[in-house]
Amino acid sequence: MTKIEESxxxxxxxxxxxxxxxxxxxxxxxxxxxxxxxNPETISGPDAFVADLRDEAAAAAIVAAAVGAHGRLDGxxxxxxxxxxxxxxxxxxxxxRELFDINALAPIRLxxxxxxxxxESGTAGRDPFILTLSGVVSEAPTAGLAAYSxxxxxxxxxxxxxxxxxxxxxxxxxxxxxxxTETGLATRPIAGTAPAFPTGxxxxxxxxxxxxxxxxxxxxxxxxxx
Numbered sequence: 001m002t003k004i005e006e007s008x009x010x011x012x013x014x015x016x017x018x019x020x021x022x023x024x025x026x027x028x029x030x031x032x033x034x035x036x037x038x039n040p041e042t043i044s045g046p047d048a049f050v051a052d053l054r055d056e057a058a059a060a061a062i063v064a065a066a067v068g069a070h071g072r073l074d075g076x077x078x079x080x081x082x083x084x085x086x087x088x089x090x091x092x093x094x095x096x097r098e099l100f101d102i103n104a105l106a107p108i109r110l111x112x113x114x115x116x117x118x119x120e121s122g123t124a125g126r127d128p129f130i131l132t133l134s135g136v137v138s139e140a141p142t143a144g145l146a147a148y149s150x151x152x153x154x155x156x157x158x159x160x161x162x163x164x165x166x167x168x169x170x171x172x173x174x175x176x177x178x179x180x181t182e183t184g185l186a187t188r189p190i191a192g193t194a195p196a197f198p199t200g201x202x203x204x205x206x207x208x209x210x211x212x213x214x215x216x217x218x219x220x221x222x223x224x225x226x
Contacts, residue, residue: 002127002215005030008073010066012053012110013080015042017183018133021207022077029211034066037080053080054101059109063117072124073117075214077131078107083148083185085192091147095191103151107132108158111173115166122170129172129214132159136179136223144195163219174213176221178206201226 009026013019015037027033037043040050049065051058067073082102084095111130118128138156141149156175163173180186180200187194206226213221 002075002129002217004211004215007031007075007126008034008066008070009075009077010034010036010062010073010114011077011079012036012051012062012106013078014048015039017079017185018181018203018207018210019077019079021203022079022131022210025207025211026077026214029215031075032070034069036062036065053106054098056109059106059113063110063113067117072121073114073128074121074126075129075131076110076114076118078110079131079133080106081133081135081152081185082190083145083188084190085144085148085194087144088146090192092191096147098190099147099151100154103148104154104158107155111159111162115169115171118166118171119169127172127217128170129174130159130166131210131214132156132173132175134159134175134177136177138175139177139223172217172219174210174218174221176210176213176225177223178209178221178226179223181206 009031011019011023014023014035023033023035034047036049036051038052051062121128134152134156137149138152159173159175180197181203182200183203
C-alpha cells in the first residue's frame with residue numbers, strides 16, 4: 001500500500017483532462033502535489049510550473065523545481081499527451097516530431113531525471129512510483145492513428161523494460177492503458193480530424209481507477225482494468 005497522504009507527487013500534464021483529475025484526487029488523499037503543464041493560462045499556484053515538454057531541458061527543470069520546493073520526490077504521474085489523426089501517407093515530419101517529443105521522449109526524460117530522487121524515497125522506506133499513460137493504442141495500434149500508436153507504443157516498451165530495472169531500487173512503474181476517454185484530447189489534434197468515436201470512458205472514473213491502483217500497489221493497468 002502506498003501512503004499517498006505522506007507523498008510528494010509530481011503530476012505532469014495537469015492543466016486539463018486526466019492529469020487535472022488525478023492531481024485533485026491525490027491532493028484530496030493528502031498528497032503534496034506539484035503540477036506542471038504547458039499552458040500558463042490553465043495552471044497557477046505555488047506548486048504549479050509551466051514547461052513545454054518539446055524542450056529537451058524541460059524534464060530536468062520540472063523535476064528540479066519539485067525537489068527544490070519540497071526536498072524530495074515520491075511519485076511521478078505523466079499525463080501529458082498529444083494526438084494526431086490521418087492516413088500514414090499524410091503524416092508530416094512536424095507532427096511526427098511533436099508526437100514523439102511529447103508522448104515518448106519527454107516521459108522517458110522525466111523518468112530518467114526523477115529516478116535518483118525516487119531511489120532516495122525508496123531508501124527512506126517510502127513506496128516511490130511512476131504512473132504513465134500509454135493508452136489502449138499501445139496494446140492495439142489503430143488505423144488512422146498509426147503515428148500516435150507508435151509514439152505511445154514506444155513509451156509502453158520503455159516502461160516495461162525500465163520497470164524490471166527500477167524494481168530493484170524499490171521503484172514501481174504503473175502503465176495505464178485505458179480506451180478512448182472523454183477528456184477532449186481528440187478535439188485538439190496536432191494534425192488531422194478525429195473520426196466519429198463512440199462515447200468514451202468517463203474521465204472521472206478512469207482517474208479514480210488510476211489513483212486506486214497507485215494506492216493499492218498495483219503494477220499494471222491494462223485496458224481490461226477499465
